[in-house]
Amino acid sequence: MENIEITNEYDIKILNLIFKKLFDNQIDYSTKQINEILNSEFSFFKRKRIIKQTQESSTQLFSQNIFEAYFFVEKMFDNDIKEIYENIKQANNIIQNEEKKKYYLEKNHLMLDEIIEFKEKQFLKTLKLYCSDLYLYGKTYNFPFRKQYDYAIYKIYYNPKNDSTILAMLQYLKDDEYKELESLKLKDKNGYINKLTMMIDTFKVLINIEKIVNENYILNKRLNIFKQIVSFYESKNWEMVINLISIQMEGLFFDYNRFVEMNENKKAKRKSSLKNKIAVLEDNYYGNILLPYFKFDFPTIRNTIAHEGIMEFDNIEKTAKELILICYNLLGMFTASYLPYNNLIFLFNSIEKSQKDACFQNFWKMSVLFFYSNIEKCTDSRFLGVFGEKTVNVLKVNLMLDGIL
Numbered sequence: 001m002e003n004i005e006i007t008n009e010y011d012i013k014i015l016n017l018i019f020k021k022l023f024d025n026q027i028d029y030s031t032k033q034i035n036e037i038l039n040s041e042f043s044f045f046k047r048k049r050i051i052k053q054t055q056e057s058s059t060q061l062f063s064q065n066i067f068e069a070y071f072f073v074e075k076m077f078d079n080d081i082k083e084i085y086e087n088i089k090q091a092n093n094i095i096q097n098e099e100k101k102k103y104y105l106e107k108n109h110l111m112l113d114e115i116i117e118f119k120e121k122q123f124l125k126t127l128k129l130y131c132s133d134l135y136l137y138g139k140t141y142n143f144p145f146r147k148q149y150d151y152a153i154y155k156i157y158y159n160p161k162n163d164s165t166i167l168a169m170l171q172y173l174k175d176d177e178y179k180e181l182e183s184l185k186l187k188d189k190n191g192y193i194n195k196l197t198m199m200i201d202t203f204k205v206l207i208n209i210e211k212i213v214n215e216n217y218i219l220n221k222r223l224n225i226f227k228q229i230v231s232f233y234e235s236k237n238w239e240m241v242i243n244l245i246s247i248q249m250e251g252l253f254f255d256y257n258r259f260v261e262m263n264e265n266k267k268a269k270r271k272s273s274l275k276n277k278i279a280v281l282e283d284n285y286y287g288n289i290l291l292p293y294f295k296f297d298f299p300t301i302r303n304t305i306a307h308e309g310i311m312e313f314d315n316i317e318k319t320a321k322e323l324i325l326i327c328y329n330l331l332g333m334f335t336a337s338y339l340p341y342n343n344l345i346f347l348f349n350s351i352e353k354s355q356k357d358a359c360f361q362n363f364w365k366m367s368v369l370f371f372y373s374n375i376e377k378c379t380d381s382r383f384l385g386v387f388g389e390k391t392v393n394v395l396k397v398n399l400m401l402d403g404i405l
Contacts, residue, residue, distance in 0.1 A: 031123045034070075073127050077119040080151055084112045084158070091160040100296045104160040111151050111158060118149050150288070157288040168293035169199075169325035171286075171332065189315060196321040205328045206230045212331045218255050219334060222248060229324075238320040245323045246305050249298070252330055253277035259339060274299060286333050293326065 091104040156162055156178050166181045167173060173181075184192035200206065213219045213226045225248060232240040257280055274294075281291040301319070335342060 030120050031074075032120070034124065069131050070127060073123070073130050077115065077123070077126075080115055081112065081119075083155065084108050084115065084151065087158050087160060088112075095160055097296065100160075100292075103292065103295065104158075108158055111149070114149050115151060122148070154288050157292075164292035164297055165322055165326070168290050168329060169196075169322060171289060171329060189318065193315070193318050193321065196318070196325065200321060200324060203328070205324060206233060209324075209328055209331060212335060216334050218259060219252075219331075222251070222255075233320070233324065236317075238316040241320040242301070242316060242323060243305055245320075245327050246298075246302055249323070249327055249330060250274055250277065250302060252327075252334075253280065253294075256280055256333055259334065274302060284333070285336065286329075290326075290330060 087108045088105060091101055091108065095101040095104065151158060154172065156173060156175055157167060162178065163182055163185065166178060166185065169181075170177075181192070181195065184195055209226055210223070210230060213223050225244060229241055229244050229248070232238075232244065253274075254277055257277065260280060278291065278294045281287045281294065301323075
């Protein structure tokens with residue numbers, strides 16, 4: 001492209017003033033509106049030339065002028081869109097299972113529409129946040145979280161090439177953490193198993209599994225079985241670990257469905273098939289992490305155990321330790337703060353801890369009296385005053401607790 005004679009400082013100053021005016025107007029201009037305003041002052045090619053010269057003359061990664069920030073944010077959105085298109089291409093080219101292909105295509109197409117809409121409607125707001133970070137911190141502080149759509153943070157869960165077993169083992173892996181585990185799994189099997197062992201020990205997975213099951217009134221009935229799983233793990237009886245934990249994980253989905261249905265005041269229904277049981281993940285916080293694994297990979301293990309009774313895995317120790325970590329992640333659903341019973345537990349634990357402090361004793365006595373008076377208000381009487389038992393409307397209690405907490 002031929003050189004264009006411009007006065008850099010003057011042109012950049014004009015463009016910065018234009019953006020400052022856009023910011024000061026307190027209007028969320030769309031991308032199209034912003035470009036129309038800029039084009040009224042400068043051609044597209046002239047703007048590109050200015051930014052290129054500005055970048056070449058800067059020793060920093062980002063210049064703190066608004067015009068350069070505009071191109072950075074625009075490129076950031078465009079890169080996400082480009083990656084989504086690549087995911088769609090990969091899903092069509094490498095996935096043979098039609099149901100799995102459909103899952104990744106729908107997931108990426110929905111996110112593509114969301115990003116395009118977000119870019120169109122929230123571009124200026126995002127640009128303001130970016131410039132604010134540069135001004136306040138001299139860097140883009142936690143900037144991916146500011147884009148406010150899932151793909152900005154959870155990219156690895158949209159890529160159909162990624163190993164869903166690894167993704168299911170930990171909550172929200174970072175890209176470099178995932179790559180390390182994938183590399184070990186493919187190239188160094190012993191190193192991979194050692195890494196799994198280290199993760200189980202570091203996160204105190206076995207202790208925490210027992211703790212979660214013991215403290216949850218729905219899961220508590222499974223405590224003895226989970227103690228056996230821990231015992232078999234410690235004695236390195238990997239076949240029994242795989243056998244027991246696979247059966248229990250399917251049972252956990254039934255228990256979680258009970259949890260959710262009781263929250264919604266519905267009678268719990270026994271869902272017979274694994275497909276129906278895991279449907280609860282589709283609109284769940286844990287869906288990104290666990291759904292692909294339980295939808296496409298876990299059924300192979302489950303069916304092998306249920307129908308053949310013989311386990312022929314390439315490495316049973318690896319499989320056992322993967323299942324332990326995945327089970328621990330799955331149990332995390334039962335500790336989520338959006339479940340009403342966990343609000344109750346949080347309140348009682350807070351009371352117990354605070355009673356040790358004399359300053360809080362009177363406060364908590366008042367809180368407990370207030371709490372139980374409201375529980376009474378949320379209690380439904382017997383039918384016609386005679387039939388059945390009094391029942392607590394958990395939804396009302398949860399709404400009340402939200403007000404208290």
